[in-house]
Every structure is written in structure tokens, then in C-alpha cells.
Amino acid sequence: MAVKKINAPKRSEQMSTDKNNSTRINQPIGIFDSGVGGLTVASAIAKALPNEQIIYFGDTAHLPYGDKSADSIKYYSIRIAQFLLEQNCKIIVIACNTASALAYETVKDFVGNKVTVIDVVNPIVNEIVQNKKLKHIGVIATKGTIKSDIYAKKIKHLSKNVEVASLATPLLASMIEEGFFNNKISRTVIHDYLSRPKLKKIDSLILACTHYPLIKKEIEEFYKGKVKIYDNAEAVAKTVAEVLTKEKLLATKKNNKHKFYISDYTKSFEETSKNFFKSKIKPTQAAIWK
Numbered sequence: 001m002a003v004k005k006i007n008a009p010k011r012s013e014q015m016s017t018d019k020n021n022s023t024r025i026n027q028p029i030g031i032f033d034s035g036v037g038g039l040t041v042a043s044a045i046a047k048a049l050p051n052e053q054i055i056y057f058g059d060t061a062h063l064p065y066g067d068k069s070a071d072s073i074k075y076y077s078i079r080i081a082q083f084l085l086e087q088n089c090k091i092i093v094i095a096c097n098t099a100s101a102l103a104y105e106t107v108k109d110f111v112g113n114k115v116t117v118i119d120v121v122n123p124i125v126n127e128i129v130q131n132k133k134l135k136h137i138g139v140i141a142t143k144g145t146i147k148s149d150i151y152a153k154k155i156k157h158l159s160k161n162v163e164v165a166s167l168a169t170p171l172l173a174s175m176i177e178e179g180f181f182n183n184k185i186s187r188t189v190i191h192d193y194l195s196r197p198k199l200k201k202i203d204s205l206i207l208a209c210t211h212y213p214l215i216k217k218e219i220e221e222f223y224k225g226k227v228k229i230y231d232n233a234e235a236v237a238k239t240v241a242e243v244l245t246k247e248k249l250l251a252t253k254k255n256n257k258h259k260f261y262i263s264d265y266t267k268s269f270e271e272t273s274k275n276f277f278k279s280k281i282k283p284t285q286a287a288i289w290k
């Protein structure tokens with residue numbers, strides 16, 4: 001399918017530099033990820049905040065993020081944040097664990113006081129530490145997220161007596177991006193990862209990659225109710241709602257004309273996206289890397 005190409009707009013003259021500017025309430029929520037994964041977060045936000053318009057950016061030109069260096073992830077994230085600011089987004093959600101782990105502070109520094117930036121790690125960590133029954137928390141994620149050790153550091157900082165077992169599961173995001181889930185291949189790969197000795201003692205598991213909610217059912221089947229499974233989507237949507245409420249930026253007019261941009265056209269994005277987001281998605285290619 002031919003996709004419409006656009007050039008990234010120049011930094012908008014009218015872009016607000018004041019977070020509390022009341023003319024911004026009906027401006028969109030900006031969300032980004034390396035590909036389709038962040039749509040799990042976008043979908044939860046659309047459900048929690050049905051009035052809001054979403055602008056989504058999937059950096060399919062650089063997918064997967066999980067294997068890239070921290071410098072590359074920072075570079076990509078800043079450019080995408082700039083693009084979302086140019087679209088007059090009133091808040092930016094980094095709907096990617098890898099980018100949240102490696103580039104959250106950099107993106108916050110870059111946008112300054114223009115908008116609030118939400119990551120996907122803090123909301124789920126803050127939720128999970130409330131459950132005092134959990135003693136052995138497992139984390140599965142990309143190599144980049146696991147190498148950063150961000151989940152273990154944050155959880156242990158808030159809950160001293162909790163063990164965290166982190167395992168990189170690099171095949172999963174690419175497998176899901178290619179549409180392999182709920183089938184024999186995905187079950188075999190999932191079974192192999194979850195059987196590793198590292199995860200033997202866990203009582204809960206964080207799906208610390210925004211692609212993984214698509215295989216949540218298969219993971220639940222593996223554990224047969226013995227392990228509590230968490231993902232980022234709803235906790236992030238709740239945080240976005242809280243921040244917009246606090247900043248008096250909740251939309252007053254309903255606008256469901258969400259816009260989806262990708263940096264490179266991939267057929268799998270269009271095909272897989274319908275599993276992540278409830279309605280059919282027609283992405284526009286945004287040539288922001290030219």
C-alpha cells in the first residue's frame with residue numbers, strides 16, 4: 001500500500017512554552033514507541049480518556065530499540081519528541097520501556113517546561129510496590145531495558161525486602177512485531193524463556209516491554225494462575241489522566257481523529273496494529289530522519 005509521505009513540519013511558531021496555557025486543552029496527546037508496541041498504551045489511554053485525540057509515532061525505521069546503544073535511543077527519542085511538539089502535543093508519553101529506561105531524563109531535559117513527559121516504568125513500579133504480598137518479582141524485557149537494571153533499582157529503592165529477577169527476552173518484540181503470537185512458534189519461544197532458572201521463584205511478572213500485552217494470554221496460560229502478570233498500559237493511562245487533570249489540560253471537546261505516523265512503511269505495522277488498537281489504523285509515513 002502506498003503511504004502518504006510528509007516532511008516533518010518546522011518547529012511551530014505558535015508552539016506554547018507554558019504548560020498551563022488553557023488554550024491547549026484540546027490539543028493532542030503525543031505517544032511514541034519503536035513500532036506497534038506502544039499502541040497497547042495508546043489503546044489504554046484512548047479507553048481511559050475517550051475525549052482525547054492521540055498522535056502516535058512508531059519509529060519503524062529503527063526498530064528494534066532493544067538492541068541499540070543508549071546514545072542511539074536518546075538521539076531517536078529527542079527527534080521524535082521534537083516532532084510531537086511540532087504537532088502541538090500537550091503531553092508526551094514514551095510508550096516504550098527501552099526508551100523510558102535509556103532516554104527519559106534526556107527527553108525531559110530536551111522539552112524543558114513545554115510539556116510533561118510520562119515514561120512507562122514509574123507508573124507500573126509505583127503500582128506494584130503497593131502489593132506487599134509480592135516477594136519475588138520477575139521482569140522480562142528487551143536487552144536494553146534489562147541492561148539498564150531500571151526496574152530492579154526502582155523496585156528495591158521503594159521496597160527493600162523484595163527480590164527482582166530480570167531476564168532479557170530479545171526475541172519476543174520482533175516476534176510480535178512480525179505477527180507471531182497465539183501460535184505454535186510463539187508458545188515455544190515463550191515456554192523456553194519462562195522456563196529459565198532465573199524466573200523459577202517468582203510470584204509476579206512484569207511484562208516490561210509494551211509489545212508483550214499481545215502475548216499476555218499465552219504467558220498466563222504458562223503460569224496457570226500461579227504468577228500475577230502485570231503490564232504497563234493501564235498504569236500509564238491512569239498516570240496520564242492524573243497529570244492532565246492536575247495540569248487542567250483534559251480535553252473538553254471529543255476528538256477521536258487519532259493520527260498514526262511511522263518513520264518507515266512496514267506491512268506488518270498495518271496488519272499487526274489492529275490487534276493492538278481497537279480500530280483499523282492507516283499510518284502516514286513521516287520522513288523525520290531526512
Ligand code: DGL
Nearest residue numbers: 037064065066097098210
Ligand atoms: N516496545 C519496546 C519496549 O517497550 C521495545 C521493542 C523494541 O525492541 O523495539 O521496550
